[in-house]
Structures are given as C-alpha cells and as structure tokens.
Amino acid sequence: MSKVTGHEDNLNAIRALIKKHKKNDRIFSYIGLFIIGSLAIALLILFLDLVIDGYPKINLEFFSNFPSRKPEGAGILSAWVGSALVLIVTFFVAVPMGVASGIYLEEYAKKGWFADLIEINVANLAGVPSIIYGLLALGLFVYEFGLGQSILTAGLTLSLLMLPIVIVSTREAIRAIPVHIREAAYAVGATKWQVTLHHVLQYAMGGVLTGIIIGMARAIGETAPVITIGALTFIAFLPPSPVTDVAPFFNFAWLEAGFTVLPIQMFNWISRPEHAFHINAAATGAVIIILTLLMNGIAIKLRYSIRKKIKW
Amino acid sequence: MARKEIIKAESKNFNFHYADGTHALKDINIPLYEKKITALIGPSGCGKSTFLRSFNRMHDLYAGNKYNGEIILHPDNTNILDKKVDPIEVRMRISMVFQKPNPFPKSIYENVAYGLRVRGENNKRLLDDKVEEALKGASLWNEVKDRLQDLAYNLSGGQQQRLCIARALATDPEIMLFDEPTSALDPIATVNIEELMSELKKKLTILIVTHNMQQAARISDYTAYMYLGEMIEFDETDTIFTKPSKKETEDYITGKFG
Numbered sequence: 001m002s003k004v005t006g007h008e009d010n011l012n013a014i015r016a017l018i019k020k021h022k023k024n025d026r027i028f029s030y031i032g033l034f035i036i037g038s039l040a041i042a043l044l045i046l047f048l049d050l051v052i053d054g055y056p057k058i059n060l061e062f063f064s065n066f067p068s069r070k071p072e073g074a075g076i077l078s079a080w081v082g083s084a085l086v087l088i089v090t091f092f093v094a095v096p097m098g099v100a101s102g103i104y105l106e107e108y109a110k111k112g113w114f115a116d117l118i119e120i121n122v123a124n125l126a127g128v129p130s131i132i133y134g135l136l137a138l139g140l141f142v143y144e145f146g147l148g149q150s151i152l153t154a155g156l157t158l159s160l161l162m163l164p165i166v167i168v169s170t171r172e173a174i175r176a177i178p179v180h181i182r183e184a185a186y187a188v189g190a191t192k193w194q195v196t197l198h199h200v201l202q203y204a205m206g207g208v209l210t211g212i213i214i215g216m217a218r219a220i221g222e223t224a225p226v227i228t229i230g231a232l233t234f235i236a237f238l239p240p241s242p243v244t245d246v247a248p249f250f251n252f253a254w255l256e257a258g259f260t261v262l263p264i265q266m267f268n269w270i271s272r273p274e275h276a277f278h279i280n281a282a283a284t285g286a287v288i289i290i291l292t293l294l295m296n297g298i299a300i301k302l303r304y305s306i307r308k309k310i311k312w
Numbered sequence: 313m314a315r316k317e318i319i320k321a322e323s324k325n326f327n328f329h330y331a332d333g334t335h336a337l338k339d340i341n342i343p344l345y346e347k348k349i350t351a352l353i354g355p356s357g358c359g360k361s362t363f364l365r366s367f368n369r370m371h372d373l374y375a376g377n378k379y380n381g382e383i384i385l386h387p388d389n390t391n392i393l394d395k396k397v398d399p400i401e402v403r404m405r406i407s408m409v410f411q412k413p414n415p416f417p418k419s420i421y422e423n424v425a426y427g428l429r430v431r432g433e434n435n436k437r438l439l440d441d442k443v444e445e446a447l448k449g450a451s452l453w454n455e456v457k458d459r460l461q462d463l464a465y466n467l468s469g470g471q472q473q474r475l476c477i478a479r480a481l482a483t484d485p486e487i488m489l490f491d492e493p494t495s496a497l498d499p500i501a502t503v504n505i506e507e508l509m510s511e512l513k514k515k516l517t518i519l520i521v522t523h524n525m526q527q528a529a530r531i532s533d534y535t536a537y538m539y540l541g542e543m544i545e546f547d548e549t550d551t552i553f554t555k556p557s558k559k560e561t562e563d564y565i566t567g568k569f570g
Contacts, residue, residue, distance in 0.1 A: 014405070
C-alpha cells in the first residue's frame with residue numbers, strides 16, 4: 001500500500017512540474033502570435049490603404065496607357081513593360097551565375113581560408129545598401145563599358161543585387177542533402193559532375209527556386225540603383241519588341257533602349273503636387289505589392305510541392 | 313500463462329492509423345510484465361516499431377496520426393493514449409533508446425544530465441551523483457569517468473549507444489523502450505548491450521524491438537510475433553521458440569517465412 005502511495009506522490013510531482021514548464025510554452029506562443037499578428041496587420045493596413053486610394057485607377061486602361069501630363073489618362077504601360085524586360089535580363093544573368101557559383105563553392109572549391117573569405121564576402125554582399133550597387137553600375141556599366149542608361153545596364157545591376165541571395169540559397173539547399181545520398185551515387189562510379197547534375201542539383205531545386213523567386217521579388221521593387229544609373233522618369237514609348245515578324249523572329253535592340261520601371265513611375269507621381277497623380281501612385285504601389293506577393297506565393301508553393309517528393 | 317507475474321502495462325484493442333490513413337496496428341492486445349523483457353519480432357513493416365513508439369507517444373509529434381484503444385500503465389491505471397494525458401508525462405515515465413545512437417553534440421556529462429535538467433534539476437551535486445549512477449548503470453562509467461566533459465561524438469558507436477541508455481536511465485523510468493538498439497553495432501558492442509539489458513531488468517520493465525531472432529531468444533522473457541500490423545502470437549519466449557502454437561510463427565522463426 002505504501003508503495004502505491006509513493007507512486008502516486010511521484011506522479012503528482014511529475015504532473016505539477018509539467019504544468020509549470022508548460023507555462024513557458026504558452027507564453028512563447030502568445031508572444032509569437034502577437035508579433036506575427038502585428039506584422040500581418042501592418043502589412044494589411046499598408047496594402048489596403050494603397051488599394052483604397054488607387055482603386056478608381058486600377059483597370060485595363062491603367063495598364064495599356066502611357067504616362068501623361070493629364071492624371072486621368074495616365075497609365076503604367078511603359079513602366080510595367082520596362083520592369084518585365086529588366087527582370088528578364090536579371091533572370092538570365094543572375095540565375096546561371098548564382099546557381100553555378102553556389103555549386104562551385106559547395107561541391108568543387110577546396111575548403112580553406114580562401115573559400116571562407118569568399119563565403120563571408122558573399123554573405124556581406126547581401127547586406128550592402130542597394131544604392132552602392134547603383135553607384136558601382138554607373139561607374140562600371142554606364143561609363144566604363146559604355147552600355148548606356150539602358151535596359152541591359154539595369155538588368156545587370158539588379159542581377160548583382162540578386163546574386164548573393166541566389167548563391168546563399170543554392171549553397172544552403174545543397175548542404176541540406178545528406179552525405180549518404182552523394183556516397184550512393186559515387187559508389188556506382190559517377191563523376192563529380194554527374195553527381196551534381198543527376199542528384200545534387202535536382203534535390204536542391206526546391207531551395208534554389210525559392211532563392212531565385214525571392215531575389216526576383218526584391219529586384220522588382222528596387223528603385224535607388226535604377227535611378228542612380230539614370231533610368232528615365234517620363235517615357236511615352238516602348239522599347240523595340242524582342243519578338244519580330246521577320247526571321248530570325250527576335251532581336252536584341254531592346255537591350256539598348258531607354259526605359260522606366262514601376263517603382264520609378266510611382267516615385268515620379270508621388271513627387272507631383274496634384275492629388276490625382278497620388279492616386280496613380282497608390283495604384284502603382286498596389287500593383288507592385290500584388291506582384292511581390294504573387295511571386296512569394298509561387299516560391300512557397302514550389303518549395304512545398306518539391307519538398308513533398310523528397311524524403312530522407 | 314504458467315507463472316503469475318505483475319502486469320506493468322497492457323495494450324487493449326489498440327489500433328493505430330498514420331496520417332495518410334494506413335491502418336498500421338490492428339487490435340493489439342498484449343501485457344508487459346514488470347521487470348521482464350518483452351521482445352517484439354516480425355518482418356520489416358509489420359508494425360513493431362510503430363507499436364513501440366506508441367508507448368511514449370512519439371507519434372504525437374507528427375500531425376494527423378490517430379490512436380484508438382488503450383495502453384494502460386499500472387499501478388495507477390492510466391491510459392497513456394488518452395487525449396487528456398500529457399505526452400510529456402508519459403515520456404517522463406517511459407523512456408526510449410533509438411536504433412542509431414543519437415547523442416546530442418554536447419559533452420558526455422550534459423547528455424546524461426539532460427533528462428534531469430528538463431525536470432528543472434540544477435543542483436550540481438545531485439546531478440553529479442545521478443550522472444555517475446546512470447553511467448554505472450549503463451556500464452560506461454569506467455570508460456568515461458576521466459573525460460566527462462569530452463564531446464559525446466568522440467565515443468565509439470557502442471559507447472554512444474550505452475550513453476543513450478544512460479541518458480534514458482538517469483530519470484528512473486518505469487519502462488524502457490529499445491528500438492533495434494544493436495542493429496548499428498558490432499558483435500562485441502551488441503553483447504555488451506544485451507548483458508546490460510539483463511542487468512537493467514532487475515530494476516525496470518523493458519520492451520524491445522529486434523530483427524535478430526537469436527537476440528530475442530537470448531535476452532527476452534516474453535516474445536510477441538507480429539505480422540502486417542497484427543499480433544499473431546504472444547507467449548513466453550521459450551514457448552514461442554520451441555513449440556509455437558501458430559503455424560505462421562513457426563514458419564517465421566525457422567526461416568521458412570514466405
């Protein structure tokens with residue numbers, strides 16, 4: 001009997017202890033919920049404010065009209081086309097370079113002080129203010145290389161900005177692949193390149209894609225570096241079309257064209273005194289936020305669906 | 313059952329469904345006798361590990377898994393699967409040793425002390441005593457007493473597994489669960505662990521999953537044969553290995569399974 005009583009006491013002590021410890025669980029979850037909640041509400045208010053202000057302007061004409069002196073007829077055609085073309089350049093420059101650098105640093109480069117140095121620098125690059133990239137691009141691309149204040153220059157500049165994000169996320173994704181998966185591939189006689197191509201790159205794809213899209217989402221909203229390299233603020237024509245109706249059906253003249261992008265268009269309208277232009281700015285802001293949310297949404301969806309297929 | 317033993321725990325009509333709907337365990341009814349070793353044998357995928365892990369509610373860590381039926385823990389008659397019973401309470405009473413040694417990347421001392429720290433114990437002298445006692449109980453003390461602050465990763469595989477046993481032992485559990493504890497170890501380390509378990513059962517109740525039939529025959533008092541999520545036969549180990557009552561059990565233990 002006394003043994004059972006001792007057992008009961010012991011059990012009650014355990015239960016009291018758990019109750020005490022669980023308090024911390026609850027406190028943390030409340031704090032976490034509060035912080036996340038405030039952030040979500042702040043973003044929501046910001047977004048709703050833009051949408052409510054800009055709502056009368058968000059229609060098809062807004063997307064198909066050039067900017068104009070008259071606020072009622074002004075649209076963002078040249079801005080969204082400019083943004084799209086710049087992002088295309090950014091994508092085709094930053095993705096191959098970033099993924100290749102990530103693979104090289106993680107799989108090929110000898111580990112040592114030099115690799116460490118590069119790693120620290122790449123991580124630092126991600127934190128450099130974007131205006132610095134703009135100044136670098138102005139000196140290097142515009143004046144030194146003579147690329148002019150063109151779509152190409154803007155694309156290259158933004159790809160510099162996006163590169164560290166892609167490199168870091170590629171390396172993280174590669175590092176998450178367990179050693180025994182690589183060993184299994186090497187054990188059947190695969191070369192390093194084959195292991196990289198058939199296994200490492202495929203299994204890391206979820207993380208790599210996430211990095212790419214988050215980098216692109218950052219690039220779409222950047223203003224300072226694009227202003228620094230001298231993007232136009234008022235433009236009422238489109239660059240030459242990348243696709244033509246005569247062979248070879250595409251041309252690269254658009255790369256050299258002048259341009260503007262969405263955030264600059266918004267910046268321009270906001271600095272006007274007339275209230276009607278502010279409505280245009282709000283509408284443009286809403287468009288940018290929707291595009292960013294859309295891209296981040298795609299990134300989450302991709303990561304989720306790719307990770308679901310891979311288990312270790 | 314010939315002998316009368318005290319029942320420490322028993323599963324009653326226990327069913328388990330994984331989140332994807334797989335009906336992994338079907339109507340499992342077995343007792344665990346106090347201070348005895350019960351072995352679970354059966355082919356891969358038969359549900360042995362799933363059953364073992366239910367005993368400390370490991371399945372609660374992943375959303376969507378569902379328990380039905382009861383696992384009653386004596387002498388307080390607590391149904392450890394009950395939603396109202398905190399899984400943490402269950403884990404404080406029933407500890408587990410995993411298939412691969414999984415020490416924390418911390419010192420030997422901190423590995424063993426962790427269970428006590430989780431319980432809020434910070435008294436240095438008491439911790440020292442408990443760590444020594446647990447390491448002695450896991451037959452590891454003589455090998456590590458001069459380097460308690462070394463990283464646990466510097467130990468050999470067999471030593472790491474005994475360290476994990478010491479970690480599970482330090483909190484005085486009522487039942488210890490072993491999930492194929494020797495499958496990643498060499499024969500000598502395996503013998504060490506087996507001897508250790510025979511020593512441990514003087515103090516507590518043991519449930520072990522093993523793929524090694526000789527191991528089950530050597531160390532366990534009772535054996536349960538499982539197949540496709542069902543309990544085919546449960547009896548004293550001698551009976552199971554010499555005159556099993558079911559044809560399937562005999563086929564499996566004689567290697568004719570198929």
